[in-house]
Amino acid sequence: MATASQTNGSQTQNGGKRNGQQKRTGKQSATQLSAQHGYSPSKKGKTKVQLPAPTRSAYPRKLEFASSNWKKLQEALQMNDKPKAADRSGQPKCEPVGAAKQWPKPVTKKPDVWFDGVDPMLLEPQVGIAAKSKLTVSNGLVKQGSFDKPTxxxxMDCEMVGVGPEGRESVLARVSIVNAMxxxxxxxxVKPREQVMDYRTSVSGVRPKDLENAEEFSVVQKEVSDLLEGRILVGHAVHHDLKVLFLSHPRKKIRDTSAYRPFRAMFGGRTPSLKRLSERILGVKVQEGEHSSIQDAQAAMRCYTLYKRQWEEDIRVGxxxxxLQRTQAAVQQS
Incomplete structure (x- = not known):
């Protein structure tokens, strides 16, 4: 059996071998680990050591605190910010590739007149054959994107020319019809049946060349009569138009803007002209110079549509x- 001294000697020898192996493997001490990972070896729980804050660049608060190099840099930046010179054509020079484009903001134009209080009204670009009307986009007499068929x-509005002695008698020369929009x-x-003595171009806008290939009166009369059948007719002093067409229309289906009492009340009870009525109600100037039957029909229709609800209610109440009066009269007679 081995003695105790021998056993202790063997353990000491083995422990020395282990320590030698640990030293040879390069195991670091606690001090070295704390220095490497930022922990304090004197405290338990490995308290983290605060590292120094990174260096940050800061702009000088006032210009007098800035260095000469900083001032030169600011001058160079201001020179680059100057607007580019335009070429001879007045257009700015091209920007370098990669530069951010500055797109112009869209310009939105406020319409002058609104249709039914919601949609903006734009004017119909197609005007007529020869007598050019004064229609403009800002007039607001046609509803954009609306139904363009008979409603x-x-x-309706007509233009006349003069025939007979000194051209005093009026005959039909042009007829225009618009829908509710x-x-x-x-x-x-329309080709007159008699020789025209006065074309009244300054007012009617009709010229001799307009009537050279015009339609026969009988054809126009039939087509207009078919359009009027069963429909409400709007116009300004529309009885004059029906007279030159030799047509009649039920009174209950006529809406005459020259005879509507609320319109007349705006002018002290007098019959207003379409020009003054349109300017007063719509803010649109019509009949400046040569008249256009299209524009006049549109203006009358627009005046009616603005007051349509009140107008139709007045008719219903009337x-x-x-x-009621007829019923009371019949009761009294019986």
Missing amino acids: RTIG GHCIYDKF RQRVA
């Missing part, structure tokens, strides 16, 4: 009042 309500659905020149 239950249509507006202001779109022109019918526009034709009819009820008349019916």
Whole structure:
């Protein structure tokens, strides 16, 4: 059996071998580890050592604190910010590739007149054949993107020329019809049956060349009559237009802007001209110089559509009042 001294000697020898192996493997001490990873070896729990804050660049708060190099840099930047010179054509020079484009902001124009209080109204670009009207985009007599076919309500206006002695008698020369949205659905020149003595171009806008290949009166009369059938007719002093067409229309289906009482009340009870009525209600100037039957029909229709609800209510109440009066009269007679 080995003695205790031998056993202790062997353990000491083995421990020395282990320590030698640990030293040879390069195991680091606690001090070395704390220095490498930023921990304090004197405290338990490995308290982290605060590292120095990184260096940051800062702009000088005042110009007098800036160095000469900083001032030169600011001068160079200001020179680059100057607007580019334009070439001879007045257009700015091209920007370098990669530069951010500055797109111009879209310009939105506020319309002068609104249709039904919601949609902006734009004017119909197509005007007529020869007599050019004064229609402009800002007039607001046609509803954009609306129905351009005949509607239950249509507006009509005619232009006349003079025949007979000194051209005093008026005959039909042009007839234009628009729908409730202001779109022109019918526009034709009419060939007079008699020799024209006065074309009244300054007012009617009709010229001799407009009537050279014009339609026959009988054809126009038939086409207009078919359009009026069963529809509400709007116009300004529309009885004059029906007279030159030799047509009649039921009174209950006529809306005459020259005879509507609220319109007349705006002018002290007098009959307003279409020019003054349009300017007062719509803010649109019509009949400046040569007239256009398309524009006049559109203006009358627009005046009607603005007051349509009140107008139709007045008619309904009036009819009820008349019916009541007739009933009372019949009862009294019996």
